[in-house]
Amino acid sequence: MKTESLPHVIEDxxxxxxxxxxxxxxxxxxxxxxxxxxxxxxxxxxxTGEVIFRxxxxxxxxxxxxxxxxxxxxxxxxxxxxxxxxxxAGEPLGWSWLFPPYRWHFSARAIEPSTAIxxxxxxxxxxxxxDLTLAHDLFKRSSEVMVHRLQATRRKLIETVHKSGLxxxx
Numbered sequence: 397m398k399t400e401s402l403p404h405v406i407e408d409x410x411x412x413x414x415x416x417x418x419x420x421x422x423x424x425x426x427x428x429x430x431x432x433x434x435x436x437x438x439x440x441x442x443x444t445g446e447v448i449f450r451x452x453x454x455x456x457x458x459x460x461x462x463x464x465x466x467x468x469x470x471x472x473x474x475x476x477x478x479x480x481x482x483x484x485a486g487e488p489l490g491w492s493w494l495f496p497p498y499r500w501h502f503s504a505r506a507i508e509p510s511t512a513i514x515x516x517x518x519x520x521x522x523x524x525x526x527d528l529t530l531a532h533d534l535f536k537r538s539s540e541v542m543v544h545r546l547q548a549t550r551r552k553l554i555e556t557v558h559k560s561g562l563x564x565x566x
Contacts, residue, residue, distance in 0.1 A: 412437050416513060419460045421488040421537055429530050432523060433515060440514045442466075442506035448489070450503045455492030457517040458538075461485050464510025468502040468545070470552075477503070478556075481548035491538040491545075493517030494524075502545075 413434040416422050422430060440459065442448060448459070448466065466483040480502060483489045489512065492500050498517065524531045 412439065412513065415462065416460065419462070419513070420486045421460050425533060426529065429527075429533060432527075432530065436515060436519045438514045438516075440512045442510045442512070444506055444508050446506045448504040448506065449500045451500050453500050455490065455498045455500045455517055457490060457493055458515045458520060459489040459512040460515075461487050461489055462511045462513060465507040466504050466510060467507050468504055468548075470502055470549075478552065480552050481545060482507070488537070488541055490517075491541050493520060494535065494538055 413430065416434050416437060417425075417430050422433070442464065449456070451471065461483055463485045465485075466489055467479045468481045468483060469477040470480050472478045483504070489504060490500075492498060520534070524534060
């Protein structure tokens, strides 16, 4: 592959630029924004069972899952960790970096060996605040993730209530 065909700012990361551009989360994203993201992107690897982050910890960034499977867990007093949702290759992980106080709402752990492209939340917020088109685009894409997570949590709650025999009127 010839790097001169890619934007000059990421000549040292041509493959990562291509991987970001090909990820479904970035589909249709402005080339300038992909260049910006690639400038700060890091490749991450997670072993089976590895905790990526824990609920309540500082939300430090956004992950674009490339391979593997990640479980989003919520701690339930009576049951321990309950898997709320599964994040698969081609999906983003993490939106808590967008909103103060920048704390993770769920815990995330790798169910199998996984890879992700990672973007530091502080750097994202800096560019987010300086570039309103980037802000709009990232917020729109992250909002879709939030709606999906909310629906997954709702389904898990309904399933739990149904299994326990509780009724809404109780």
